[in-house]
Amino acid sequence: MTRRSPPAFTRDQEMLVRFRSLVLALLLTTTATQRLVAQRAVGESASQKDARMAWWRDARFGMFIHWGLYAVPAGVWKGERVNGLGEWIMARAPIRGDEYAPLARQFNPTQFDADAWVKTAKDAGMKYIIITSKHHDGFALFDSKVSSYDIVDATPYHRDAIKALASAARRAGLKFGVYYSIMDWHHPDAQAPAYPDYNSRTATNPNFSRYVETYMKPQLRELVTQYPEIDVLWFDGEWISDWSDAQGKSLYEWLRGLRPNLIINNRVGHSRQGMAGMSANPDAPGDFGTPEQRVPPEGLPGVDWETCMTLNDTWGFQSFDDGWKDARTLVRTLVDVASKGGNFLLNVGPTAQGLIPWQSVSRLREMGDWMRVNGEAIYGTTASPYGLPAWGRYTAKSSAGRVYAHVFDWPKDGRLTLTGLQAKPAAVYLLADRKPLTVEQTADGWAVRLPAVRPSAISSVLVLETRSTR
Ligand code: GLC
Numbered sequence: 001m002t003r004r005s006p007p008a009f010t011r012d013q014e015m016l017v018r019f020r021s022l023v024l025a026l027l028l029t030t031t032a033t034q035r036l037v038a039q040r041a042v043g044e045s046a047s048q049k050d051a052r053m054a055w056w057r058d059a060r061f062g063m064f065i066h067w068g069l070y071a072v073p074a075g076v077w078k079g080e081r082v083n084g085l086g087e088w089i090m091a092r093a094p095i096r097g098d099e100y101a102p103l104a105r106q107f108n109p110t111q112f113d114a115d116a117w118v119k120t121a122k123d124a125g126m127k128y129i130i131i132t133s134k135h136h137d138g139f140a141l142f143d144s145k146v147s148s149y150d151i152v153d154a155t156p157y158h159r160d161a162i163k164a165l166a167s168a169a170r171r172a173g174l175k176f177g178v179y180y181s182i183m184d185w186h187h188p189d190a191q192a193p194a195y196p197d198y199n200s201r202t203a204t205n206p207n208f209s210r211y212v213e214t215y216m217k218p219q220l221r222e223l224v225t226q227y228p229e230i231d232v233l234w235f236d237g238e239w240i241s242d243w244s245d246a247q248g249k250s251l252y253e254w255l256r257g258l259r260p261n262l263i264i265n266n267r268v269g270h271s272r273q274g275m276a277g278m279s280a281n282p283d284a285p286g287d288f289g290t291p292e293q294r295v296p297p298e299g300l301p302g303v304d305w306e307t308c309m310t311l312n313d314t315w316g317f318q319s320f321d322d323g324w325k326d327a328r329t330l331v332r333t334l335v336d337v338a339s340k341g342g343n344f345l346l347n348v349g350p351t352a353q354g355l356i357p358w359q360s361v362s363r364l365r366e367m368g369d370w371m372r373v374n375g376e377a378i379y380g381t382t383a384s385p386y387g388l389p390a391w392g393r394y395t396a397k398s399s400a401g402r403v404y405a406h407v408f409d410w411p412k413d414g415r416l417t418l419t420g421l422q423a424k425p426a427a428v429y430l431l432a433d434r435k436p437l438t439v440e441q442t443a444d445g446w447a448v449r450l451p452a453v454r455p456s457a458i459s460s461v462l463v464l465e466t467r468s469t470r
Contacts (some may be wrong), residue, residue: 013307014323019372035096052086055233056128056175057343058127059128060334060343060381061126061379062346064346065130066179067132067349068087068137068348069139070089070090071113071316071351073103075314077089081320086204086315086318088136090136094198095186097186099135103141105155106148108155108352110157111353112157112161112355115168115171119172119385126364129179130179132179135316136236136237137186138184138185138186138187141161141258143160144212145222146218146219169229175232177232182216182237182243184216191203202241204241217251220251224259225258233255233263233265234265235268236268236461237268240359243270244284245284245285248285249269252264252268265287265289265290265306266288266289267290269281269286272284272289276301278305283346289304292307292308292309293307295337299383306343311324311330315347316349322359324359327370328457331370334378336393341382348364370458373456374432376431377404382395386418390419391407391408391411394406401465402463402464410450415450417444418439421464424446425466428448430462431460431463437450
């Protein structure tokens with residue numbers, strides 16, 4: 001448990017933290033439904049798993065990209081707005097396969113610039129990118145030899161977007177992964193015959209195993225053998241009745257056999273508890289849980305999880321979706337996630353021309369401005385050792401003996417009570433200017449005297465040096 005150890009505290013504090021962790025651990029084991037037991041492939045030790053997960057745990061912030069044929073109608077079919085998620089238009093309208101597939105001829109993203117997308121992610125402070133290699137509609141953004149329903153064979157663009165983005169990410173030093181939908185509305189052996197109810201929870205296809213063996217696995221093999229940059233496989237569409245935890249487990253092991261260092265989400269299995277995102281079955285496959293559009297209220301100590309979230313209300317581009325979250329909300333969500341020990345995967349939905357909407361770019365830029373000053377309090381941090389203070393959040397970096405106080409609400413009287421802190425910190429300063437601040441004891445505990453003007457209206461970060469000076 002290298003990563004979960006608390007920062008350097010006094011002995012008493014350490015005992016208290018240990019006691020709390022023990023109580024939490026006990027609580028968690030009794031609530032089996034809250035558990036996501038870390039999957040270990042046969043032969044992988046705990047420390048080998050820690051090594052495999054290390055970059056992912058340090059990264060904390062990534063970019064999700066939903067891009068595919070659905071960007072062409074962009075939420076409008078035959079002149080009518082189709083409500084719901086942009087990438088679900090085929091199911092929501094609903095659209096027959098022979099009417100949907102010709103959209104490929106209109107998919108010509110001449111303005112797609114992989115380096116520009118990667119730069120947008122990197123400038124925002126993101127450390128990895130996950131893009132849809134194949135969404136529920138079955139269309140592949142990579143050059144698949146198993147199918148001609150892909151960007152190289154079926155569109156006038158004729159270029160492999162996954163290859164371009166994977167190489168650009170590698171050049172920029174970002175990690176890279178692909179989303180892959182198990183559900184497939186295009187394949188006759190999968191969900192295509194279920195039209196108009198592609199997402200039926202009860203429909204089964206007697207030929208589903210043929211789809212798995214002759215189409216899905218060969219496509220996945222192409223991805224993990226021909227794209228050396230792929231570090232993560234991000235499954236989805238696993239809730240169909242033709243899929244099970246057992247199938248997920250064998251797929252997980254097969255993939256790890258092909259690429260031992262792959263990190264695979266828990267949607268490879270079948271027991272995710274809806275949007276809460278953690279697997280109900282303690283033996284379910286997958287390396288991390290996937291809460292969707294939400295942050296677990298109390299956090300999930302001791303497990304790996306990643307909240308994925310949209311910047312507006314949809315994943316795939318939808319021309320009329322203007323429900324944009326502001327940069328303050330987005331940064332505070334990232335802080336909230338980090339303070340609970342998770343990663344934040346924030347989505348963009350590029351247009352059919354290949355552009356990330358400017359509303360997304362401008363928000364990501366603002367996040368990047370904040371991250372350039374305060375990134376130290378996010379990357380490589382672990383969950384708060386002191387719970388959730390009323391004024392904001394804590395993150396911690398035990399290796400550096402530091403706790404970070406993320407102050408959302410700047411106190412009017414200029415005094416911030418460091419809730420939870422037992423011993424006086426050796427030093428306290430703002431990341432924005434690193435000038436030492438005075439700490440005093442009050443009836444409520446240790447309090448820092450803050451300057452009158454906060455350095456950030458989004459979140460001002462204090463460093464608490466908890467390691468006592470020798
Ligand atoms: C949901 C949606 C899917 C989207 C995913 C991202 O499962 O069905 O369209 O890709 O969320 O987590």
